Amino acid sequence: MSRFALAFRLALREMRGGLKGFYIFLACIAIGTGAIAAVNSVSSAMTRSIASQGTTLLGGDLRFELNNRAASDRERAFLDSLGTVATSTGLRSMARLPDGSDQSLVEIKAVDGLYPLYGTFKAEPDRPVADLLARQGDAYGMVAAPLLLDRLSLKPGDRLLIGNATLVVTGRIESEPDAVSEGFGFAPRIMVSEQALAASGLIDTGSLVEHVYKIRLKADAPPLAAIEDQAKRDFPDAGWSIRTAERAAPNLTENIRRFSQFLTLVGLTALIVGGVGVANAVRAFLDSKRTVIATLKCLGAPASVVVLVYLFQILLVSGIGIALGLMLGMVAPWIAGYYLAQYLPITADFALYPRSLLLATLFGLMTTLAFAAMPLGHSREVPATALFRDQGFEMRKLPSWPYVGTAALAIAALAALAVATAYDRRLALIFLVAMAGSFVVLRLVAYGVAALARRSPRVSSPALRLAVGNIHRPGALTPSVILSLGLGLALLVTLSLIDGNLRRSLTGTLSEKAPNFFFVDIQRSQLEDFRALIGREAPGGTLTEVPMLRGRIIAFNGQDVTKMNVPPEGRWVLRGDRGITYATEVPRNSTVTQGQWWPADYKGEPLVSFSEQEGKELGLKLGDKVTVNVLGRNITATIANFRKLDWQSLSINFVMVFSPNTFAGAPHAWIATLMEPQAKAEDEARILRSVTQTFPTITSVRVKDALDTVNELVGQLAVAIRAAAAIALISSVLVLAGALAAGNRARTHDAVVLKTLGATRAMLIRAFTYEYLLLGLATAIFALLAGSVAAWYVVSQVMKLPVTFLPMVALATLALALVTTIGIGLAGTWRVLGQKAAPVLREL
Structure with a gap:
């Protein structure tokens, strides 16, 4: 204890001179810790806000949803027994101007007089919902999202047609309390009364419609879990989706957690990259203290005391950096809440999230210990005579095992x-393996660059010869520069290539292969007339139509899917209703890979063909039983075969295709696609207008519009991702600056000796410029190769999209690497070149 006390006093006394030598250290720890604290605090704030406003976001204490059918009398009686029930109906359809000049896809939400049970609906003008949606002569009131009003140039008092009903615009939607629980929509929202929807004639046999029942429970109602259990027990074939206020927006919450994990891993990348800066800063700091260390050892200070002195200093400085990062994490939820409140239902109240701050603190401390242990070990084992004699620490071998073990334990922790x-531990494990592999590869690249420089032919230019020698000489900056800048650049290249390829696919490859239109809710009675219309309007087009129903998977082999541990990549198949169909032959864009297709006249037990990729993700095999609820009936089918699907075609694809006898006599509608490669924009507008006017109840989706919406979302997401990647790149730049600063002492000696021997400042500047140019070029080449491989894997193997190398990304990476390396390098060495020779020569 006396040694600890003595070391702590010496550490505090020595720190009276300030934090000189630790500024890069501070910045690296603060940025990485701050990124992790901010991301996790914002995520916690958003999820807590969603949970605290559960009843408002859900629109009730309980939410029952049925697809393609309304609740039966018995089911409705059960719902009414629980409390006050507000109903709403949601579907997509086409809204068109009365003169037929324009139309748009819309999300229709029809509500009753009890809407909303919780929260406040706001419109402009601010009037009661019942007044806004009331009938006005031969038209029904309607409020719409601002996007639709702008798209169709509508204003209050203008009229709009949906199906067979006439609507009049009475206002614009400002705030819809339960919008989040309804899920994301690709089309702008309009809100109407249930009477208006009934008059439209849009709900027919097989229509894709959601019936929602939101309940405000009675005071003496049983617990939510008990109600859920009773609903499943008393109505096993209902097939309804039940959601409580505790899970008001599960998809949003899950996406927030996934995105926050990604950003946390990016922040951890910045912290680990900053760890290299910590190691460089500690080494440079200890190198500058070599005479102090020598003096302490000569006066009899044990090596352990010397190590403790500088360990305490490092921990104190690390504590300051962590505190700065935590301050960012504290204010981040308030800042994010202020800007995100217009998009998400979160509050901007100031609050602390101890778990997030503690997590960031632990990451910061572990990183400090992991990267500071080895330099501290070197300082312990260098004798006092060597410290007086040498210019610094020679780190050609590892320190003793306690220090190596400490570093290893800290990295393992x-x-x-x-x-x-992590939310997805598999993803986190892959990230860590990739990070470790990157460090190994970067170290090998540094050795390779030094070996190439060592074996390069002798050149006549003294400056270039000196630059090449500096790359491979003992104590060269090569490992530090390549390791520090390579990881950040590789991450930026990876994200840029993924973003570029995804955008290219959305605007190019996918749009070229995709059909021009999707047509939904085609009734059997309309099918022949619809075919004739398309034949007239698009004689060169290819029309493909298939029957379509909606069903929810409720069990595999008799086991409830809600109680199964399903891998994250396969959960989307079980989330909500899926489109399903039946067919006598193998559908287009798919190939049977396992099992056999059923005969055209098959009459046996229900069979199903499952998508191969999704089946593997769910752990299914041939012969397994799949139970699907369709129109309130549970149907169990046996998996007869697996199919490989071409999702990239954006054609009609189904995860499940059943044998035709499975749904014999079941009411359903049809879905169709139109492929017309030669159609121009005006041709598509004519086709859309003709179908909408002739068949107002058929929903027409122009694929290009949907892709544009997705592309816009991808662009917004890419901005956030690139901003996160910039944090890692900033850490890389700081580490690079620290690495150059750590080598400035040796550079000073070299420059003074060379100037004494006749070298001019201009020649030395050229030599340093060549050196940094070669190192920057080597780092850029590695970043391009590593980033391209990583992007290829994500785009090709995960997203299943074609990959193309983007030259502009390569040029931008090369320019960034060269400008950063040369700029920071010359900025750091400019002061070196101005050193007076005499004081330096006296120290040699």
């Missing part, structure tokens, strides 16, 4: 903490 706190 860092990895374990990242995996244990």
